Amino acid sequence: MxxxxxxxxxxxxxxxxxxxxxxxxxxxxxxxxxxxxxxxxxxxxxxxxxxxxxxxxxxxxxxxxxxxxxxxxxxxxxxxxxxxxxxxxxxxxxxxxxxxxxxxxxxxxxxxxxxxxxxxxxxxxxxxxxxxxxxxxxxxxxxxxxxxxxxxxxxxxxxxxxxxxxxxxxxxxxxxxxxxxxxxxxxxxxxxxxxxxxxxxxxxxxxxxxxxxAHADFKRAFFRANARDAVASVQLDARLPVIPVRALKNKGTEEFTVKQREVGVLLDQGKVDMGEAQLQIERYWAGALRKAVIDGDIENGSLMAGQSVGMxxxxxxxxxxxxxxxxxxxxxxxxx
The missing domain is CATH 3.20.20.70 (Aldolase class I)
Structure with missing residues (x-):
C-alpha cells in the first residue's frame, strides 16, 4: 500500500x-x-x-x-x-x-x-x-x-x-x-x-x-487569464470543415475570422480544393501558435488554452x- x-x-x-x-x-x-x-x-x-x-x-x-x-x-x-x-x-x-x-x-x-x-x-x-x-x-x-x-x-x-x-x-x-x-x-x-x-x-x-x-509572456498571459477568457473560434463558412479552436481572445482570434474569409474566396474561385482549404486553415493555426509560444507575440499569436486556465x-x-x-x-x- x-x-x-x-x-x-x-x-x-x-x-x-x-x-x-x-x-x-x-x-x-x-x-x-x-x-x-x-x-x-x-x-x-x-x-x-x-x-x-x-x-x-x-x-x-x-x-x-x-x-x-x-x-x-x-x-x-x-x-x-x-x-x-x-x-x-x-x-x-x-x-x-x-x-x-x-x-x-x-x-x-x-x-x-x-x-x-x-x-x-x-x-x-x-x-x-x-x-x-x-x-x-x-x-x-x-x-x-x-x-x-x-x-x-x-x-x-x-x-x-x-x-x-x-x-x-x-x-x-x-x-x-x-x-x-x-x-x-x-x-x-x-x-x-x-x-x-x-x-x-x-x-x-x-x-x-x-x-x-513557452515564452515568458505566453505564460504570463495564462496566469492573468480567467476561464471565461478561453473562447472557441467561430466557423464562418459551412463548406469549410473547420474544427473550432479554444484560445484566449486576442487579435489573433480576430485574424482567424479574416483567414476563413480569404480561404472561402479561394474556394469560390476554384483556386483550391476542400483538402487544400483545410490545410491552409491548419497552417494558419500552426503559424499563429508559434508566434505566441516561441516569439511571445501574445497579441497576434494564438494562445490556445482550455477553460482550466483560470486555475x-x-x-x-x-x-x-x-x-x-x-x-x-x-x-x-x-x-x-
Whole structure:
C-alpha cells in the first residue's frame, strides 16, 4: 500500500497500459509538447506526448532522438491524421520503436492503425461520438481519449462531463478510456476515475510548467487569464470543415475570422480544393501558435488554452504538478 493507494487502484488499467507510475497523460500541444516538457512529464511519473503537428519526418526523427536522450521512461507521439506525410511519420515512429502513437485531428486514414501495430505500438484515438468510438476500437485502436469542449486547441461541441456520462458506462468495462478537457485539479481526476476512466489527459495544466519552452509572456498571459477568457473560434463558412479552436481572445482570434474569409474566396474561385482549404486553415493555426509560444507575440499569436486556465497562477516543475494532482485526487477519494 502507498500514500496514493486508492488513486493508483483506480488507475491500474491506465498505468499498465501506459507503463507509467501514474495514468496522467499530457495532451499534445504544438510547439509546447517537445523534448523538454515531454521528458519532464515522463520523468515525473506521467506520460509525455510529443506533438508532431506540422513537423517533417526528419524533424520528428530528431525530436524523438532528443527526447530519448532525456528520459528512459515511456512517452508517446501524437500524429495529425490529415498530415500529408502521415505514412512517413508512422515509419519514423516504427524506426524508433515508439511504444504509443496517438492519432488526432480526424478519423484515421485506412491502413494507418494497421501500419502502427506492425511495429508493436499501441494506438490511441479520439472520437466525438460513441458510435465512432466503438467502430475505432473494433478496428484495432487500443485506447480512447474522450475530450470535452472545455479543452484548449481543437475541440468538439460537447462538454467533458456529458461525454463521460455517455462513454464510460458503455466502454470502460472492456476498454482503456482517458478523460480530457477542463481538468485542472485532482478532485476532478478522482471523479472521472470513479466513473470508470482508466486515467486522464491534461494539456493546459502543463503548458506553463517550468520545463515548458513557452515564452515568458505566453505564460504570463495564462496566469492573468480567467476561464471565461478561453473562447472557441467561430466557423464562418459551412463548406469549410473547420474544427473550432479554444484560445484566449486576442487579435489573433480576430485574424482567424479574416483567414476563413480569404480561404472561402479561394474556394469560390476554384483556386483550391476542400483538402487544400483545410490545410491552409491548419497552417494558419500552426503559424499563429508559434508566434505566441516561441516569439511571445501574445497579441497576434494564438494562445490556445482550455477553460482550466483560470486555475494557473505560477510556474511549477512538471513533477510537482503531477504530485499535486495525485495528492488532491487521493485526498478526495479518502473523503468519500
Amino acid at each position: 502507498t500514500d496514493l493507494a486508492k488513486t493508483h487502484a483506480l488507475m491500474a488499467r491506465g498505468r499498465d497500459f501506459l507503463g507509467t507510475e501514474h495514468a496522467i497523460m499530457c495532451g499534445a500541444m504544438s510547439w509546447v509538447s517537445e523534448r523538454s516538457l515531454v521528458s519532464a512529464i515522463s520523468n515525473g511519473g506521467g506520460f509525455g506526448v510529443i506533438a508532431c503537428g506540422a513537423m517533417t519526418p526528419d524533424l520528428l526523427d530528431a525530436e524523438i532522438t532528443a527526447t530519448r536522450a532525456l528520459t528512459d521512461k515511456p512517452f508517446g507521439v501524437n500524429l495529425i491524421t490529415m498530415h500529408p506525410d502521415l505514412t512517413d511519420l508512422i515509419a519514423i515512429c516504427g524506426r524508433h520503436d515508439v511504444s504509443h502513437v496517438v492519432l488526432a485531428g480526424g478519423i484515421p486514414p485506412k491502413g494507418s492503425v494497421e501500419a502502427i501495430k506492425v511495429f508493436g505500438a499501441k494506438v490511441i484515438v479520439f472520437a466525438p461520438t460513441l458510435a465512432l468510438a466503438k467502430k475505432l476500437l473494433r478496428s484495432g485502436a487500443d485506447a480512447l481519449v474522450i475530450e470535452g469542449s472545455e479543452a484548449g486547441g481543437h475541440i468538439g461541441p460537447v462538454s467533458t462531463s456529458v461525454l463521460a456520462q455517455e462513454f464510460l458506462p458503455a466502454l470502460a468495462g472492456d476498454h482503456v478510456v482517458f478523460v480530457a478537457g477542463g481538468i485542472g485539479r485532482g478532485e476532478a481526476i478522482a471523479g472521472y476515475l470513479e466513473m470508470g476512466a482508466s486515467g486522464v489527459q491534461l494539456g493546459t495544466r502543463f503548458a506553463c510548467a517550468s520545463e515548458s519552452i 494557473l497562477k505560477e510556474e511549477e516543475p512538471a513533477a510537482d504538478i503531477i504530485a499535486k494532482l495525485m495528492a488532491e485526487s487521493e485526498d478526495a477519494l479518502l473523503r468519500r
